[in-house]
Amino acid sequence: KSYRAWETKKVRTTCPHCGTGCQMNLVVKGNQLVGVEPANGPANRNLLCVKGKFASYKFVGAGDRLTEPLIKRNGIFEPATWDEALTLVADKFSQLKADYGADSLAGFSCSRSVNEDNYVFQKMVRAAFGTNNVDNCARVCHSASVHGLAHTLGSGAMTNPIADITTDVEVILLVGSNPTEAHPVVGAQIRQAIQNGAKVIVVDPRKIDLVKDSALHLQVKAGTNVAFANGMMHVILKEGLADRDFIENRTEGFEELERLVAEYTPEKVAEICHIDAEDLITAARMYAKADKAPIIYCLGVTEHSTGTEGVMSMSNIAMLVGKIGKQGCGVNPLRGQNNVQGACDMGCMPYDFPGYQKVANPEVIEKFEKAWNVSLSSKTGLTSTQVLPAATEGKIKGLYIFGEDPIVTDPDTNHVRKALENLDFFVVQELFMTETAAYADVVLPGISYAEKDGTFTNTERRVQRVRKAVEPRGEAREDYAIFCEVMTRLGYPCHYDSAEEIMEEIAEVIPTFGGITYERLEEEGLQWPCRSKEDSGTPIMHVEEFTRGKGLFMAIPYKKSRELPDDSYPYLMSTGRMLYHYNTRAMTGRTEGINKISNRSYIEINTVDADRLGIEEGDKVTVSSRRGTIETYAAVGDRVFPQEVFMTFHFPDGNVNELTIAEFDDIAIIPEYKVCAVNIAPVK
Ligand code: SF4
Structure with a gap:
């Protein structure tokens, strides 16, 4: 110490x-x-x-925190006063709006920052820029959950609390989720559940750590979740394990689903998913027969060109056996970033105002026009994954990124570079000079979670306090205050005295936050919906009825991933997290002890492939796809199947997103990070 x-x-x-x-x-x-x-x-x-x-x-x-505003002049960043930087930002955005219209502007908000910042950011884009082109990084991780769960259940969020789905449960159906590395404290609680007798069915293309302790591992081929789900339902129906009362009284759309899943026999699904038909039957029986059996899933379900369909398939399975709206059950996405749930709740999405109130609904527009005293656009905006190609095409001219680093995080890095280079004016608000910030015209120094008050909303919809512990460094400013300055200079005066004052406004405009106050958050936070001061929050959703009324079954045929291995690129590659690092490593990469344990990217290769290619553990290899080529290091073993490989996405050297494909789900426009085709060769 x-x-x-x-x-x-x-x-x-x-x-x-x-x-x-x-x-x-x-x-x-x-x-x-x-x-x-x-x-x-x-x-x-x-x-x-x-x-x-x-x-x-x-x-x-850290010594490399940004501590003053920077303006790029002749290709070099120079320190500037706040007044100079903010005036330039406002002037440029005003000019672009006048020349090309409000929809030539866009903003990406920060799911790592507090709800209060996210709320004010989207207000800036909507009220002062005049467009709904606002999004957050849920687009590239769990936007499929937001769309898929909202469509089938009425609310795009985890149905049950973490404690509820890891205590006193009989079976856990864990699909495309590696919690011991990505959500380690949830992983630890699942391990405790196993010690207390719970049986875990792991559905994952890799032998993740929990496989050792699991009752069953269905090592499905990446991209086949929908077929797996249809197969589970086929068995459940065939064996009379469905909850007919629940289906009759609480759901709609069952007949179509029943017709579709009749085609998905265990044998057919086994062939598509590369699993054993008997294992599928065992999994279906175990899950359906247990009283308390939650589905827990993560990016292995969402990050596909069929991501939303994969999520809806999870709802289908749970509704078929009536395991929703009950203790120890439900459909439970583990959200990635600390406040990605909150960034969505706060309306940092092109289709939704705060609280998932729809841009397409004229009453919603009227409500927010009145609340914010401004005229608002009723045109649905572009997702972040649509903004980048639109920038390449010259349709988006001005972009404001708050705390995101798409050069590292988005698929097909080259297409991101082209988009950013094509912008007329680009602002980044950040803690550090990131790979993306280097492309900006103006960089504004924001502050970290430890330097501000506010709230984060965790994966179980629990709004919890973030409290200021230290003063900001240098001239860095409170993030929401920067947005207020920009708004004011754009002709829409805005000011808040504190984060608490922003939460008071949030509670006024979002009905499901109506009962949330800082005072009430003091002890354990509150889980939304929390509609009034008398409401103690909602640990379990959809108890009496679904948020949309009846739960909606969706009959979804299996579709192949967009790019599969071929002779030129014979390996199927997936990407994901590892234990020691977090996303772009902006935080973990500045922690010496962690870097000592893990400081370089690697690719998991099956021993059979490694032997054939003459690759040994730790060897340097090149990995190439149709998008690019990188160098990394081999991790040889049996975590992945032969002809499949896996890379983490944390490292800018050997950035796997130079290789990933910019193919998207048609509904949530989420990228297919989990499947693309690559080739591997040893570096001589
Ligand atoms: Fe908990 Fe933080 Fe670890 Fe996530 S990263 S499991 S929030 S300690």
Whole structure:
């Protein structure tokens, strides 16, 4: 320890990494964070993972934090005053709006930042830019959940709390989710559930760590989730395990579903998914016969060209056996970023105002025009994944990115580069000079979670407090205050005295946040919907009826992924997270101890393929796709099947997104990160 206890104070806050929403105490000495201790939150019960414990504080005081506004002149960033930078931003955006119209502008908000910042960001884009071209990084991770669950159940969020689906359950159907690495505290609680007798069915193309402790592993081929789900339902119906009362009274669309899944015999599904038909039958029986059996899923379901259909398939399975609206059941997406649920709730999406109130509904437009005292566009905006190609085509001229790094995170990096280079004016608001910020015309220094008050909403819809522990560095400013300055200079005066004042406005305009106040969040947070001061929140959704009334079955035929292996690119590649790093490593990459354990990208290759190619563990290899070529290091073993490979997406050197494909789901426009075709060769 670099401190003595009596020199420090502790500030309770919420972990800034994944969507689990672990509670922790920041240990503060003077104006410096010197440590982190676990706190007893409802989602983490005194647990923290390696990222929460060790990578949540050093980056805040890192020497390379941005501390002053920067303006690019002749290709070089030069320090500027706030007044110069903000005036330039407002002038340029005004000019572009006058020349090309409001829809030539767009903004990407930050799912890592607090609800209050996200709310004000989308207000800036809508009220001051005049467009609904606003999105957040849910687009590239769980937008399929938002669309798929909202369509089938009426609400695009996790149905049950984490504690509920990891305590006293009989079976867990874990689909496309690797919680011990991506949501480690949830993973730890699943392990505890196994010790208490729960049986886990892992449905995943890789032998993830939980496979060792699981009752059954269906090692499905990546991209075949819909076929797997249809096969499960075929068996459930054939064996009389469906809940006919629930189907009759609580759902609609069953007949069409029944007709469709009749075609998906175990033998047919086994062939599509490359699994054993008997295992599929066993899985269906185990899940259907258990009283308490949640479905937990993650990006292995969403990040496909059929991502929304995969999510709707999860709803189908749960509704077929009536395992929804009940304790220890439900359909439970593990959201990725700490506040990606919140960024969606706050309306940082092109189709929805805050609280999923639809842009397409004239009453909603009227409501927000009145609340914000401004005239608003009723035209649905573009998703972030549509904005980038539109920038390449010259249709989007001005872009404001708050805390995202699409050069590293979005598929097919070359197409992102082209888009950013083609912009007339580009603003990035950030903590660090990221790969994306380097393309900006103006870079504005924002502040980290430890320097601000606010709230994050975790994966279980729990709104929890974020509390300021240290003062911002240099001239960096409160993020919402920067947006207010931009709005004011664009002719829409806006000011808030505090984050709490913003939450008061949020509670006024979002009915499901109507009962949320900072005072009520003090202890354990609140799970929305929480409609009034008397409402204690909603741990389990869809209990009496679905948010949309009746649950909607969707009959969904299986479709192949867009790019499959061929003679030129014979390996199917998937991407995903690893335990030690978080997304672009902006935070974990600035933590020395973590870098000592893991500081380079790698590709998992099956031993059979490695032997054939003459590749050994740790060898440098080139990986190429139709988009590009990178170098990385081989991790040889049996975690993946022969002819399949896996890479993490955290490392800018050997960035796997140079290879991934910009093919998208038609509904959520989410990229197909989980399937593309590559080739591998040893570096001589
Ligand atoms: Fe933070 Fe997620 Fe780890 Fe919890 S599980 S400590 S929220 S990274």
